[in-house]
Amino acid sequence: MAQILIVVGTESGNARMCADHLQDNLPALGHAVEVVEEADAGSVSFDGRDAVLVCTSTHGDGELPDNLIPLAERLRGEQPDLSHLRYGVIALGDQTYQETFCRAGKQMDALLAACGARRVGERLEIDACTQPLPDEEALNWAQEWVTLL
Numbered sequence: 001m002a003q004i005l006i007v008v009g010t011e012s013g014n015a016r017m018c019a020d021h022l023q024d025n026l027p028a029l030g031h032a033v034e035v036v037e038e039a040d041a042g043s044v045s046f047d048g049r050d051a052v053l054v055c056t057s058t059h060g061d062g063e064l065p066d067n068l069i070p071l072a073e074r075l076r077g078e079q080p081d082l083s084h085l086r087y088g089v090i091a092l093g094d095q096t097y098q099e100t101f102c103r104a105g106k107q108m109d110a111l112l113a114a115c116g117a118r119r120v121g122e123r124l125e126i127d128a129c130t131q132p133l134p135d136e137e138a139l140n141w142a143q144e145w146v147t148l149l
């Protein structure tokens with residue numbers, strides 16, 4: 001059984017909806033899921049955690065949702081040793097933003113890796129243009145992801 005912490009980055013709720021869907025469904029597979037409230041994402045501690053799932057959209061011109069900016073700045077500035085941590089990334093975006101598709105998820109992926117965390121599985125990139133059910137796609141992906149932990 002894995003203890004999974006989901007850190008959400010969202011502006012209009014889609015990423016939160018995905019996280020909530022995982023929280024509702026992964027316990028049936030034997031995993032404990034905690035979702036960090038958006039407002040608390042900046043101060044989240046990874047101490048004692050072994051699996052983190054970042055679930056974030058991209059906004060503006062390839063930017064992080066506002067609520068994830070403090071966490072990204074902390075990781076970049078403090079470079080904490082996260083070598084104990086395994087993580088996954090669910091990146092929500094829209095392919096019509098060709099140059100910046102899912103850039104926030106890619107950025108969080110790179111920041112965690114730079115702190116020594118080990119990504120498990122491939123990053124999931126969900127395209128709002130072609131996927132009307134992002135929470136279902138996220139759950140399908142996560143059901144496989146948890147088997148890799």
Ligand SMILES: Cc1cc2nc3c(=O)[nH]c(=O)nc-3n(C[C@H](O)[C@H](O)[C@H](O)COP(=O)(O)O)c2cc1C
Nearest residue numbers: 010011012013014015057058062093094097101102
């Ligand atoms: C104003 C605006 C800017 C966006 N910019 C990007 C972008 O640069 N790259 C991208 O991949 N998606 C972009 N998107 C698409 C969102 O990431 C996508 O709609 C996502 O599902 C929103 O999730 P959220 O509700 O959790 O914030 C943008 C959406 C809006 C409304």
